[in-house]
Amino acid sequence: MTRTAVVICPGRGTYNKPELGYLHRHHPARMDMFHRYDDIRVGESQETVTALDSATRYTVGKYSRGDVASPLIYAASLADAHALADDIDVVAVTGNSMGWYIALAAAGALSPENGFRVVNTMGTLMQEHLIGGQLVYPFVDDDWRNDPARKAELLSHVARINALEGHDLALSIDLGGMLVLAGNEEGLKAFEASQLVVQERFPMRLANHAAFHTRLQEPVAKQGRARLGVELFGQPERPLIDGRGKVWWPGATDTKALWDYTLGHQVTETYDFTRAIQTAAREFAPDLFIVTGPGATLGGAVAQSLGFANWRGISDKASFQARQADHPMLIAMGRDDQRSLATG
Template sequence: MSQASTASNATSARERLLIVCPGRGTYNAPEWGTLARHAAGTEWLARFDAQRRKAGMPSLSELDGEIPFRQSLHGRGEHASPLIYACALADMLAIDPERYEVVAVTGNSMGWYIALAGGGALGYEDAHHLIGTMGQMMQETLVGGQVLYPWVDEQWRPQWSLRRDLLALVDQLHGEQGAQLFLSIDLGGMLVFGGNEAGLARLAEALPPQERFPMRLHQHSAFHTPLQQEVREAARKRLTDGPFQAPRLPLIDGRGHIWSPWSSDPHALWDYTLGEQLVAPYDFTTALRVGVREFAPDRIVIPGPGATLGGATAQALIQLGWKGLDSKKTFQARQAEDPCLISMGIPAQREWLLR
């Protein structure tokens, strides 16, 4: 057999991966130090740190390794977002390209910005600038907030009537006594609602208490709702479409739309990212469905930090019946035997993918 044939067979034997980038809220106290472990001494992190020092902010290396973790500091948008991006980037760069082929990239909410870097639509430093700028703008305005509520049962099986009731409740409360409420993110077996304080207060009163839920998300604005219109307009003036380019890998956005390397208009990609994406619901479940059905991955990979997106992703896969998954029990059994969902924030699972 020729060397060319051998190389071709090795390439075709690579496992196909769908990358799902994490959103806000995934870097917390347990994740402090992740960046130091996975990216210390890299040239790209040094450049990120230099960008932040020039802007008068603590570097990511300092936040991750020298400044003790405080939620009030590390959870702020201008710090949390770049930290999450840098940790996720370190994980994506660590995947062994000889054993794995990334066939598409998507993400949850802020994870869309990370996907732009992972898929090659933005350079690493340009993505860092975008993510840091958007995180700071969101923090400075901090309009409204988000509430998380599940609609699946204990086995993560969908309860469609409950979902319909929750969406109807939000429609009913919106506009009453100054309440503004919207669907923010369709997140697997959970719905994230965004609104103003009056709306969130009325929603919290109306939702049946369920263990930790309804859960108010710390230092989160009303992302992906019309309440972000002011941020949208400011961002479009501040961030130009210059750095955007056609992606190197297919990207799946928060509508389930595929941005192909062969046909994507960079200006249209900028327009969506700093337009509809900011003020309309982000449908993570649909993005995942498109990724699974259109690209037929062998495994789904969630870069770190943390592993909080794993549950929502598994719930969405159960709704799809992917690889025979129909409950939390079957998912856990499958994971124990041969993981189809790999969270790189879990050290043992991260090892699967390393060079």
Template sequence: MTATRKTALVIAPGRGTYGKGELGSIARLHGARFADRIANFDAQRRDRGQATVSELDGADRFSVGVHMRGDVAAPLIYTATALDWLSIDRDRYDVVAVAGNSMGWYSALALGGAVSVEDGFRISNAMGLNSQTHGPGGQILLQVVDEDWRPVPGLRATLFDLVASIAARPGHALALSIDLAGMLVLAGNEEGLAALLAEAPPTPGRDPLRLAGHGPFHTPLMFGSSDKARAELPASLFGTPAIPLVDGRGHIWRRFASDPAAMWDYTFGHQILAPYDFALSVQVAVKEFAPDVVILPGPGDTLGGAIAQSLIGIEWQGIAGKADFMARQAADPILLSMGRAEQRALVIA
């Protein structure tokens, strides 16, 4: 390793990251260099009678009703993430670990070499469809940090007490879906969500937000998605990772010490049906592998705040609030978001 080569943790983004601003970005950023990869992804979609990635990315306008749907969002996000991953300059960065957020776990499997890039697309594309197979319900996003990204005292505990109370009522389902450090994603059925919106205490920054087009991900209401995944996506797709992977429990899947069958079981079992602790995955990864930088592939950069808030949660390298993080970013960036042109230039070959 050269003296100038930095170690990096790469974190794959999940749903909600390919938006209006990202329309056309796959062709613009990757069309010339990765035409063969895109053609493979397009062929996989075409074989299933689906609109291709190229057609969806090349649409005249962004449609919330189309582009935010699971079976469209997942392959677009995976494609952007995987091709950004292949663009990272390995002479400048030694990737020491990979993590992901929610759907980004499927991308992380391919980035870490546990599945091939092509099979990663197959998994993400299938799960985009499967994610629509669930009981009625959805997700609500709530902020639990103040304007300096520090935890509001007692708010998290108050919300979890309320969730437990609502979930205990007949006909109500409500649970933690994703822990994003500064934000909590709670999921449940319509009765549970309605009760949460009616009874949630005041939260800073924003009102509780119902996430459009999202099911009750990472809860037992997703049993149909889990069953379909196990039936359609065999364990033979999985191998041992080439780079350590940190999952939504903070568990590390290490090279030479990971059972592919167990990884398959986690991916289509626990990962679908139980909470995804994104904050913990980031915190475990930086403490275990001590990367010089964190690289966030596209699409977009909306996960950047959650990554920063995860680092603030453990005061990583003395970063104890938003002001500290912004000062560090200005002086010696610790987070490189490939969705931002100036930071992308620091990452790509």
């Protein structure tokens, strides 16, 4: 019996110390593909992905860099997307932030090599410029119940800070029950100083993260468009859901518009991951939501996004956990206890 699935590709921050060796551990049969990525890296005088993945030591300073993290996450995530069990029918693909680039390849709008070129180029440009930074702050409690009033209050505060002289601050990613905020140092510090510490760790700065999905990234977007031509993009083979909740359909996609969104709006405007997941649920009603590796940190945001839409009776953490225990609907391939549910 066929299981329908929406595949969700993760973004930055998912290849951490436990993931070191992910490519060699889970995908030894795909080394030929990884070596083609290596060739692209060698052409840019960069350390290869296979060497990075097989290193004996992990350091945050190195592996959180955009020019290191992005290609590793791409290689791991796309290999996972290609390793699904034969009875899984992928009805749509989406991703979070940088995961959009991976989704393009997983859906067939970019070849594996061209997808790698896009990720490697944008990750390198982000690192070279490193404009601004990011932090994460929740608007829900531990029970995950939606709190629109608290969210509106926080976003109003963000707008007030952004209006101050010399301060830049904006919503970078709408991530389930989390707000990912981005801006310059003055904007980020002002927000941190104004909010209570919650759950013992928020507001939390993200290491080596620039002010993604804000107007501060326009120089990066401009260089990306100059280096990555529209000819790299083709028709998707599966529906693609972008960071606005828009669906790009096979056979009906304007590839120039897809290129323009990917290296324009997607770089400089808010990425609404919550809406992407809710669109996936409502438009495609899949049996499964499969989050590819590396890592498994995106699962909470997916579950929260579904809960905010009251998807199939999910309204909070307890109802999600009850459904998950009864009939698992969310599979994180980066978790050893769930991976086999997707790979067969």
